Amino acid sequence: MESAGTSSRDQVVAVVGGGLVGALNACFFARRGFQVKVFESREDIRNAEIVRGRSINLALSHRGRQALSRVGMEEKIVSKGIPMHARMIHSLSGKQSPIPYGKKGQYILSVDRANLNKALLTEAESYPNAKINFDHKLEDWSTDTGLMTFLRPDGSKESLKADLIVGCDGAFSTLRKQFLRLSRFNYSQTYIPHGYLELTMPPLAGEFAMKPNFLHIWPRNTFMMIALPNLDKTFTCTLFMPFDVFEKITSGDQVIDFFQTYFPDAIPLIGVDALKRDYFRLPAQAMVSVKCSPYHINDKCVLMGDAAHAVVPFYGQGMNAGFEDCIVFDEIMDQYNEDFSAVLPEYTRVRVPDDHTIADLAMYNYVEMRAHVNSKWFRFRKNLDNILHFLLPKTIVTFTRIRYHEALQRWHWQNKVINRGLLVCAAGTVLGGSYLLINKTPKISNIPMEKIWDRLLLLKVWQ
Numbered sequence: 001m002e003s004a005g006t007s008s009r010d011q012v013v014a015v016v017g018g019g020l021v022g023a024l025n026a027c028f029f030a031r032r033g034f035q036v037k038v039f040e041s042r043e044d045i046r047n048a049e050i051v052r053g054r055s056i057n058l059a060l061s062h063r064g065r066q067a068l069s070r071v072g073m074e075e076k077i078v079s080k081g082i083p084m085h086a087r088m089i090h091s092l093s094g095k096q097s098p099i100p101y102g103k104k105g106q107y108i109l110s111v112d113r114a115n116l117n118k119a120l121l122t123e124a125e126s127y128p129n130a131k132i133n134f135d136h137k138l139e140d141w142s143t144d145t146g147l148m149t150f151l152r153p154d155g156s157k158e159s160l161k162a163d164l165i166v167g168c169d170g171a172f173s174t175l176r177k178q179f180l181r182l183s184r185f186n187y188s189q190t191y192i193p194h195g196y197l198e199l200t201m202p203p204l205a206g207e208f209a210m211k212p213n214f215l216h217i218w219p220r221n222t223f224m225m226i227a228l229p230n231l232d233k234t235f236t237c238t239l240f241m242p243f244d245v246f247e248k249i250t251s252g253d254q255v256i257d258f259f260q261t262y263f264p265d266a267i268p269l270i271g272v273d274a275l276k277r278d279y280f281r282l283p284a285q286a287m288v289s290v291k292c293s294p295y296h297i298n299d300k301c302v303l304m305g306d307a308a309h310a311v312v313p314f315y316g317q318g319m320n321a322g323f324e325d326c327i328v329f330d331e332i333m334d335q336y337n338e339d340f341s342a343v344l345p346e347y348t349r350v351r352v353p354d355d356h357t358i359a360d361l362a363m364y365n366y367v368e369m370r371a372h373v374n375s376k377w378f379r380f381r382k383n384l385d386n387i388l389h390f391l392l393p394k395t396i397v398t399f400t401r402i403r404y405h406e407a408l409q410r411w412h413w414q415n416k417v418i419n420r421g422l423l424v425c426a427a428g429t430v431l432g433g434s435y436l437l438i439n440k441t442p443k444i445s446n447i448p449m450e451k452i453w454d455r456l457l458l459l460k461v462w463q
């Protein structure tokens with residue numbers, strides 16, 4: 001094996017996992033001239049009949065687009081995405097109200113996961129110095145020697161060493177297992193009580209059954225449904241509910257009763273028969289949040305994407321954050337002249353606080369999307385946030401590359417400012433009201449005491 005200092009042309013970078021982040025990362029490393037070898041446990045999804053995976057479509061936003069643009073893939077992917085300018089909130093009565101994401105003209109894109117993954121694999125393969133090895137499941141590797149062992153579908157094994165091993169093997173990373181044995185490696189994983197299940201809303205008379213340029217949301221407190229548009233004019237609806245609610249629904253008629261109670265406007269759009277059938281097609285899937293630190297071992301191995309930070313999907317940032325990992329690593333490679341012994345610790349130092357923040361924000365949005373979007377207070381605050389957007393953008397997470405942890409700090413500051421502003425308004429109203437009560441009414445003693453309390457209490461709730 002080559003030692004540090006050999007030209008990148010000869011150094012071997014093994015990318016474990018040919019999913020979204022692994023395939024993109026292969027392009028980043030191949031552009032630098034490394035000998036890139038991707039190892040993916042699945043068969044080539046470009047030839048597979050059924051692609052097993054997580055969500056069918058994903059929200060691609062600024063960070064992800066920036067990463068794609070660095071490898072010349074942005075336009076190709078954006079041209080196959082559907083812009084979503086706002087969330088469309090569906091009330092129980094079927095009323096629909098839009099809540100924009102950011103400033104006018106800003107939008108996120110609904111993209112097809114499988115197409116995105118296929119396009120990235122094809123792009124990676126277009127580099128003569130990159131090779132993708134499908135049907136290679138990493139079984140084990142040594143932190144001392146860097147020797148990796150792969151299991152092939154016929155039961156045989158293959159071994160390989162590389163100068164750098166990049167772990168992009170997802171939330172249940174095999175590579176990460178070795179990190180757990182090391183001293184001072186921090187790791188936590190949390191399963192939320194909710195699972196998710198996907199349903200398809202077909203086109204209606206050849207057109208989208210709902211307005212296409214929105215991320216549709218049916219918030220129902222402890223559970224909710226969202227729908228993202230697809231190029232074939234279908235919507236993919238994702239139902240998020242606690243597992244125990246999923247388990248209580250055991251027959252087609254119960255599914256319809258349930259939808260009649262909570263999502264009545266969706267029944268004719270999905271179709272009664274399709275609902276009864278598709279609800280039971282696959283069991284509900286679990287969602288996990290993973291945080292760990294450090295992301296590297298010596299100059300040998302680094303984790304990126306879900307392998308480093310699986311987040312719950314409620315900020316639409318999991319893939320975007322994983323794609324941004326690739327940019328951050330690439331920038332540090334420039335700063336440290338591709339010296340892995342300096343690049344890897346710096347990557348951990350820079351990236352851990354940001355990835356941990358997006359994991360926390362996603363968990364916060366898990367609560368916000370389910371419950372708050374229903375409340376008048378949330379909608380009032382959201383409108384206020386949107387008015388103040390050009391000054392104090394919370395949406396910087398979605399529409400800029402400002403570091404996640406800085407976005408959080410700004411958001412805390414914004415909340416403080418808004419809450420104080422509202423407090424001042426409320427205090428002004430109380431003082432003004434009291435003045436009017438005292439001066440403009442014949443005698444305060446003529447007003448029943450409980451009425452004064454009622455008014456003061458109303459002001460308190462408004463805060």
Ligand code: FAD
Binds near residue numbers: 019060307
């Ligand atoms: P993965 O996509 O999991 O890819 C890992 C790859 O590694 C796979 O191809 C796997 O086969 C391979 N692999 C695994 N083990 C091995 C092994 N031992 N050896 C070799 N290969 C292996 N993110 C967004 O940005 N926007 C969204 O709107 C969004 N929506 C989501 C909705 C849902 C319901 C879920 C669950 C997630 C969503 N995400 C979203 C998150 C996004 O799916 C992930 O962050 C993204 O897939 C991470 O990519 P990855 O390449 O790191 O991991």
